[in-house]
Amino acid sequence: MRDNRRRLVVIGNGMAGARAVEEILARGGAKQFRITMFGDEPYGNYNRIMLSHVLSGDEDDDAIFLNPLSWYRDNGITLHAGVRAKRIDRFTKNVFSSDGRVTPYNTLIIATGSRSHMPPMKGLYTPGGSVKQGIFGFRTIDDTRKMLAYAQHEQHRHAVVIGGGLLGLEAASGLRRYGLEVDVVHSGGHLMSAQMGPDGGAVLRRSVQALGIGVYTGSRTTAVLGTDKVAAVRLRDRSDIECDMVVMAADIRPNVDLAVLSGLPVERAIVVDDSLRVQDEDDIYAVGECVQHRGQVYGLVAPLWEQAAVLANHVTGADTSAAYHGSRTATKLKVAGIEVASMGLQGPELETDEQIVFSEPSRGVFKSIVVRDNKMVGATLLGDSRKVAFLTQAFDRGLPLPEERLGLMFDLGTPGQEVGVAELDDDAQVCSTETGTKTHILGFLEQIPVGEGRAFAVDGKQVAVFRLRNHTLRAVSAVCPHRGGPLADGTIDGQVVMCPLHQHAFDLATGCSTTGAGALQSYRVRLDREQNLVLETVPV
Structure with missing residues (x-):
């Protein structure tokens, strides 16, 4: 019997690509499309956020998979795992892949994500052109497995992590658990400079150093020393640091090489409109970290999920009025075991902005809240997240704030740690109960x-x-x-x-x-x- 379903091809089998397919299936997409997916890695989809837990030994790598290979079979999806899409012919509507295959499509979704960026410096590569032994990215499950094996070698005792953002600090904390000396080298003036200002960064530095991790801020690595394997790193304005391994965690970049080669519009990333359709293309969509929407590129999970839902509505026709208007990003996580929450502005930008700051470096606690027109437009919480649920909802909803500003940080009449802003608005709560026991x-x-x-x-x-x-x-x-x-x-x-x-x-x-x-x-x-x-x- 002839299959009259349209051909949907998805390039990318990471969290964004797989989520987009899940959303399409939830809208009856299996009846509309024959789905083919390409993924660089020879696995199903896994939770990349949990790689730091694998590195630290808190999780086994098989525990972080979201969609095992059986999921693709069960949903009638053809997965080319470990096969890279090399080029898109937009006029014949074909995808050319690394295994020599030519795959036609009616609708195409690009979800190529991002990659670790190797900053320009000398000594990254051997004379033969391969990456020097002991240098690692920290982006994939294979990166993590290789780092684990290398870190546990008895002759390897010192690691340098280049990059003092979230990824770098997670790598440093994970490696420290294996008894290695670890130093973090960060070119910015303070740690996690994308999430917090210098005052919060100073408190975070003190907490990280208390974990036995060395911190070098305002330092740029200019070279990796050693002939065939890592022996040291050279800093521009400090002494060399002897080490056995180097982890590159300074930056990630959108994977746009395929889009550029195929003639698609690329600025910082692939340019899409509010339906996640690639600019000037009728049948090509893009989603996730490879996407630029209204000038913004997102690297957090929540925006990817929101994008995937809008994309699926358009691809399936379930709701062609759906529109993605961007995301207000708020993050709450543990960095090297230290609680960090960040949302909106790091500090005041207008003369009329208010800023409330509480700092207790000896306990590793820092709190900063920025208020504009009686609404919260930014917050940083470090070491004490008891008010984060209240603050996140206030930020998301743009709700009026209490006159007693200290109540935003402490329980002085505002909701406590167990109460959200929604309860102030008399929102109904619905609970479910059942009977029986086992x-x-x-x-x-x-x-x-x-x-x-x-x-x-x-x-x-x-x-x-x-x-x-x-x-x-x-x-x-x-x-x-x-x-x-x-x-x-x-x-x-x-x-x-x-x-x-x-x-x-x-x-x-x-x-x-x-x-x-x-x-x-x-x-x-x-x-x-x-x-x-x-x-x-x-x-x-």
Whole structure:
């Protein structure tokens, strides 16, 4: 029987490309399209955010896969894993790939993501043209595996990480766990300069150094020394640093070589409109870190998810009025074990802007909030994230703020760590309950660090168990009902967990959303006499 479905080709099998396909399938795309995907890596789609957890040993690499190879088969998707798309012929509508294949398309999606950037310096390559032994990027699962193997060699004792942003500090923290001496070299004046100002950067530097990590800011690496393998790095204005390995984490760049070669419009990245359609192209879309939308390029997960939903609406025809207007980015994460939240402006830009600052370097705490026209336009929280749920919602919604500005940082009449702004607006909360009982032993308590969560597969469902700082345990369904975010990786503020994708907040005791999302199922969880976690699969 002839297959009359249109041909959909997706170039890129990372988080953005796979998410776009998931959204298309959710809108009935399997009935409309024969789907073919190309991916540079010989694997299914995995959570790149979790690579730092693999490096530190907190997660096995097989635990971070989002879509195993079986998922593609089950959904009728042809995946060319480990095959690179080399060129697009826009006129004949064909994709030419590294295995010699020519694949026709009716609709094309480009999701080539980004790559580690090797900054210009001497000594990166051997005379034969290969990257010198001991030099690593930190972008893929293979990069991470190679770093792990190299770091655990008994003769390798000192690593230098080039780049003091999020990626660099995560690499430094992970390598430190294997007993290596680690130094971070950052060309900016302070650490994480893209997320915070110099005052916050100074407090962060002190906290990072307390972990036994050396920090060199305002320093540029000019060369990697050593004939066949790394022996040292040379700095422009300081003494050489002897080392056995170098991790390049200074920058990532959108992967646009394919687009440039194929004659597509590229500025900082591939230029798209509000439907994620490539400029001046009727049948080519792009999504993710390779995209430039209204002059902005995004490197966070939440904007990618939002883009994928709009793209899928247009590709399937489910909602051709859907439009992507950009994203207000707010990040909450742990960097080298240090809690950091950042959103909007780092500091005041107008004379009328207000800034509230609290700094306690001895405890590694720094807080800065920027207010304009009685609305929060920026915040940085370091070392104390108890108010992050409240602040994130205030930032996202542009809500009026309390006259007592200190209440934005401390519990002086504003919602506490377990309450969100949504509750101030009388938003309804809907909770679900069921009956019945069944118990499951999930393993020892100590597998969950205090203040964090872990996801477990129970009766075919994902359940997130949280170990709170007040020594209580909570368990809820692990998948955010909004866009499927992994709640076990979310931020815990008191009795509230906030999804890492779109910052929807949920009460861990009831499963109710404080931000208008659907409710989670909540479960009873307790300890037995041997300190095993015991879960009852009947929602409370």
